[in-house]
Every structure is written in structure tokens, then in C-alpha cells.
Amino acid sequence: MNQTRNTKLSYIIDIPVIVDEGKLMFAEIEKHIPFAIKRFYFISDIIPGAIRGKHAHKKTKQMLFCIRGSITMTLDNGKERESFKLDKPESGVFLDTMMWHEMTDFSSDSLLLVVASDPYVEEDYIRDYKTFIQLAGGKNI
Ligand code: TYD
Numbered sequence: 235m236n237q238t239r240n241t242k243l244s245y246i247i248d249i250p251v252i253v254d255e256g257k258l259m260f261a262e263i264e265k266h267i268p269f270a271i272k273r274f275y276f277i278s279d280i281i282p283g284a285i286r287g288k289h290a291h292k293k294t295k296q297m298l299f300c301i302r303g304s305i306t307m308t309l310d311n312g313k314e315r316e317s318f319k320l321d322k323p324e325s326g327v328f329l330d331t332m333m334w335h336e337m338t339d340f341s342s343d344s345l346l347l348v349v350a351s352d353p354y355v356e357e358d359y360i361r362d363y364k365t366f367i368q369l370a371g372g373k374n375i
Pocket of ligand 1: 286
């Protein structure tokens with residue numbers, strides 16, 4: 235049975251794990267992934283100390299799994315911020331539209347799988363934090 239845990243600003247879903255001679259994990263649209271997947275990508279071989287992400291999306295929704303190793307995920311909705319560790323292959327964090335996200339503390343073996351609701355379009359990115367804050371309604375950090 236999959237489980238959903240709320241974080242402060244989003245949620246993490248634990249997708250099913252079938253254990254026999256090994257482990258098999260799977261996800262289905264609607265049951266586990268709240269959008270039709272139009273794209274996926276992997277992130278690997280991250281240089282120590284790297285910070286990835288540092289953007290939000292206007293339209294694209296994503297679900298991010300750290301399928302090997304561990305990372306720290308930071309989410310920011312323009313009003314509040316939170317950080318947590320992702321270190322289990324079955325745990326996916328939902329990245330909604332207008333959710334600033336940063337990934338840090340990559341373990342040397344880390345491998346990320348991201349599924350996305352839309353094809354890659356650079357215009358969908360908000361890469362400037364001040365612009366993000368303005369669009370998200372402003373805040374004082
Ligand atoms: P970016 O999304 O900024 O990576 P991260 O969030 O990990 O920091 O993408 C890095 C580069 O890769 C950028 O030049 C755009 C390109 N890219 C694509 O061409 N297609 C894709 O689906 C993705 C995710 C990135």
C-alpha cells in the first residue's frame with residue numbers, strides 16, 4: 235500500500251515496493267503520480283557541493299525520486315521554506331507549479347529520477363529568485 239506523508243509545503247509518496255529476489259518499485263498515473271507524464275530525466279554524477287534546481291515552474295508539475303543515495307531537498311513557496319532528506323528510492327516528492335526547489339548534499343552515488351507533466355520549455359522556468367518572490371506574492375525571509 236502506498237503512503238502519502240505531508241511535508242510543510244508538499245507531500246512525499248512512498249510507492250509500492252515488491253520484495254522477492256530483489257526489490258521492484260513502480261508508480262502509476264493517478265494512483266501515485268498526479269499528472270500524465272510527458273517527460274522524464276535523470277540527474278547523476280553530481281559534483282560535491284553542487285546546488286541544483288534553484289528555479290520554479292509556471293506550468294510544469296514534477297515528481298522527484300532519489301533512486302540511489304541521498305540528497306537534501308529544499309522547497310519554498312514564496313512564503314515559507316522547508317528542507318528534508320530524500321534517501322529512499324520509493325519516496326517521491328511532489329513539486330507543484332510555483333514551488334522553488336533546490337537540491338543539495340548529494341551523496342557521491344546519488345541518482346535522481348524526475349517525471350514531469352510537460353515537455354522541456356525554458357520559458358516555463360522562473361530562474362530568478364526575486365522574480366519568483368514577486369510572482370508568488372512576496373514575503374520576508
Ligand atoms: P535544469 O532544469 O536547470 O537542471 P537542474 O534543475 O538539475 O539544475 O537543466 C539543466 C540544463 O539541461 C538546462 O540547460 C536545460 C537542460 N534540460 C533540457 O534540455 N531538457 C530537460 O528536460 C531538462 C530537465 C533540462
